[in-house]
Amino acid sequence: MEHFNKLTPAEANKYILATPEALAASPEVRALIREAEARGMERAAERLDLAEHDAEERDWRSGANAFATLARVIRAEVAAIRKGETP
Secondary structure: OHHHHOOOHHHHHOOOOOOHHHHHOOHHHHHHHHHHHHHHHHHHHHHHHHHHHHHHHOOOHHHHHHHHHHHHHHHHHHHHHHHOOOO
């Protein structure tokens, strides 16, 4: 590892099979990244659904409304990510 740290960037690239630049150029990889981001955000929205339900059971309407709003915003972002409409 010590040897690797002494290499110039050009020399180091010989050892790196998939640089960030190379991966970013692939439409397939970009699609996989978008899908991973969308899935993670969907899980967050599901947690907010649970929090909303819990807040309703505790008669905490303002909290329930906030959780529901956040879940809707996240799901809208998920749709945009899947369409490729976000950076």
